[in-house]
Amino acid sequence: MSPEFTSPSSSSDRRISVLARHLVGVEMDPQNDSISAFPTSGSDSNSAFSHVVRGPEDPILGVTVAYNKDPSPVKLNLGVGAYRTEEGKPLVLNVVRKAEQLLVNDTSRVKEYLPITGLAEFNKLSAKLMFGANSPAIQENRVTTVQCLSGTGSLRVGAEFLAKHYHQRTIYIPQPTWGNHPKIFTLAGLSVKTYRYYDPVTRGLNFQGLVEDLNSAPSGAIVLLHACAHNPTGVDPTFQQWEQIRKLMRSKGLMPFFDSAYQGFASGSLDADAQPVRMFVADGGELLLAQSYAKNMGLYGERIGALSIVCKTADVAGRVESQLKLVIRPMYSNPPIHGASIVAAILKDRDLYNEWTIELKAMADRIISMRQKLFEALRARGTPGDWSHIVKQIGMFTFTGLNSKQVAFMTKEYHIYMTSDGRISMAGLSSKTVPHLADAMHAAVKRVV
Numbered sequence: 517m518s519p520e521f522t523s524p525s526s527s528s529d530r531r532i533s534v535l536a537r538h539l540v541g542v543e544m545d546p547q548n549d550s551i552s553a554f555p556t557s558g559s560d561s562n563s564a565f566s567h568v569v570r571g572p573e574d575p576i577l578g579v580t581v582a583y584n585k586d587p588s589p590v591k592l593n594l595g596v597g598a599y600r601t602e603e604g605k606p607l608v609l610n611v612v613r614k615a616e617q618l619l620v621n622d623t624s625r626v627k628e629y630l631p632i633t634g635l636a637e638f639n640k641l642s643a644k645l646m647f648g649a650n651s652p653a654i655q656e657n658r659v660t661t662v663q664c665l666s667g668t669g670s671l672r673v674g675a676e677f678l679a680k681h682y683h684q685r686t687i688y689i690p691q692p693t694w695g696n697h698p699k700i701f702t703l704a705g706l707s708v709k710t711y712r713y714y715d716p717v718t719r720g721l722n723f724q725g726l727v728e729d730l731n732s733a734p735s736g737a738i739v740l741l742h743a744c745a746h747n748p749t750g751v752d753p754t755f756q757q758w759e760q761i762r763k764l765m766r767s768k769g770l771m772p773f774f775d776s777a778y779q780g781f782a783s784g785s786l787d788a789d790a791q792p793v794r795m796f797v798a799d800g801g802e803l804l805l806a807q808s809y810a811k812n813m814g815l816y817g818e819r820i821g822a823l824s825i826v827c828k829t830a831d832v833a834g835r836v837e838s839q840l841k842l843v844i845r846p847m848y849s850n851p852p853i854h855g856a857s858i859v860a861a862i863l864k865d866r867d868l869y870n871e872w873t874i875e876l877k878a879m880a881d882r883i884i885s886m887r888q889k890l891f892e893a894l895r896a897r898g899t900p901g902d903w904s905h906i907v908k909q910i911g912m913f914t915f916t917g918l919n920s921k922q923v924a925f926m927t928k929e930y931h932i933y934m935t936s937d938g939r940i941s942m943a944g945l946s947s948k949t950v951p952h953l954a955d956a957m958h959a960a961v962k963r964v965v
C-alpha cells in the first residue's frame with residue numbers, strides 16, 4: 517500500500533477536502549434550516565466531475581465550430597486546411613469514388629480485424645510513394661511501415677516509440693509550426709524545444725537562425741521537419757538549403773522526424789515533393805516519417821496514414837516493428853480497414869494512380885490560381901503593404917502577416933473565419949469569394965493596427 521493510504525493524517529486530509537468539495541454549492545433547506553441532501557436540479561455539486569473546468573476550443577478545429585454557429589449568408593471558413601471546390605463544396609475525388617465502387621463490388625472482401633500494423637499492401641505502397649520505387653532502403657528491407665490513424669496518429673505512435681526506445685527525449689520543432697505538434701509530442705513523453713524557422717520581416721525562411729539552433733541542439737536530439745508545404749508559413753527550404761540541413765543533422769547525429777501531410781500539394785508533383793525525404797534516405801541514415809492521405813487524396817475523415825521508420829539494417833527494422841506493435845495494441849488495437857483499402861486500390865493500379873495525380877495537380881493548381889487572384893485583388897484595392905508573399909508561399913496556406921486583432925475584426929465585420937495567427941486556407945477560397953476576402957483584408961489593414 518502506498519503511504520497515501522496508510523498515513524492517518526493524509527487520509528483524513530483527503531476526507532476533509534472531499535467533504536469540503538461536496539459542501540461547496542450545496543443548498544440550505546429553507547424549511548428546516550439544514551443542509552439538503554438533494555441539491556435542486558441543475559446544480560452539479562453532487563457530480564464526481566463538478567471540479568472539471570471547461571477546456572478551450574482547439575485553435576484550428578474550433579474555428580469551424582464558431583463558423584458553424586454564424587447564421588450570416590456571406591460567412592467564409594478559411595480556418596481548417598480542407599480543400600473546397602470553386603463552388604465552395606468539399607470534394608470527393610473521382611478516383612476515390614471509383615476505388616470505393618471496386619471495393620463494394622468485390623464480395624470476397626470481409627470485415628475481419630486487420631493486423632496490429634494494418635493492411636500490408638497499403639504499408640508497402642505508402643513507403644514506395646514517399647521513398648521511390650527504386651529506394652535501396654526498401655529493397656534492403658530496412659524500412660518498417662505501419663498503418664496509423666492519419667498524420668496525427670502516425671506522429672503520436674512515432675513519438676511514443678521514441679519516448680520509450682530512443683536515447684534522446686528532446687524534439688525540436690520549427691517556430692512556428694502546426695499547433696498540434698507540441699501537444700502530440702509532450703503527451704507522448706518527449707520534451708519539446710523550438711528552432712527558428714520563419715522570419716516575419718522577410719516573410720521567408722530564417723535559414724541562419726535554423727542552422728544556428730540545430731547546431732546548438734544536443735547531439736542525437738530529434739528534429740521535426742515538414743516534408744513540404746510548411747504549415748502555417750508556406751515557406752520551404754530550397755534544395756540547396758535542404759542539403760545543408762541534411763549534412764548538419766547527420767554530422768550531429770540529429771534524428772529526422774518528417775511530417776508529410778501535403779505530398780503533391782506543394783508543387784503538384786508527388787515525386788518532386790518527396791525529394792527532401794529522399795535526400796535523407798539516400799545517405800543511408802535513419803529517420804521517421806509520418807504520412808497522411810487526408811489532403812492529397814481528400815480522405816480527411818477516413819483517418820488514413822502511415823508511420824515509417826527507416827533503419828540501418830533489416831534486423832533492426834524487424835525489432836523496431838515488433839515494438840511499434842506494442843505501442844499500438846493498447847492504444848487502439850489495430851487500424852480501420854476502409855481508408856487503407858481505398859489508398860491501396862489507387863496506388864497499385866496504374867490507371868487509377870495516373871488519374872489520382874491528375875486530380876491532385878488540379879487541386880494544387882486551383883490553390884495557386886487563388887493566390888494570384890487574391891494578390892491581384894489586393895493590388896487593385898491599393899491595400900497598403902507588400903503582398904507578394906501570397907503568390908510566393910507554397911501549399912494550402914497563406915501566412916498573411918495579419919495580427920490577431922485584424923483577424924478578429926475580419927471575423928466580426930466580414931464573417932471571415934481563420935486562425936488567429938493570420939493563416940488563411942487558400943483551399944477554402946473560390947473566385948466568387950476572393951473579392952469579399954480582399955475587402956475584409958483591406959479594411960483590416962486600414963482600420964486596425
Ligand code: KET
Nearest residue numbers: 576596597666667668694747775777808810
Ligand atoms: N501535419 C501537419 C503539418 C498538418 O497540417 C496536419 C493537419 C496534420 C499533420 C494532420 O492531419 P491528419 O488529418 O491527422 O492527417 N492540418 C490541418 C487540419 C488539422 O489541424 O487537423 C490544419 O492545419 O488545418
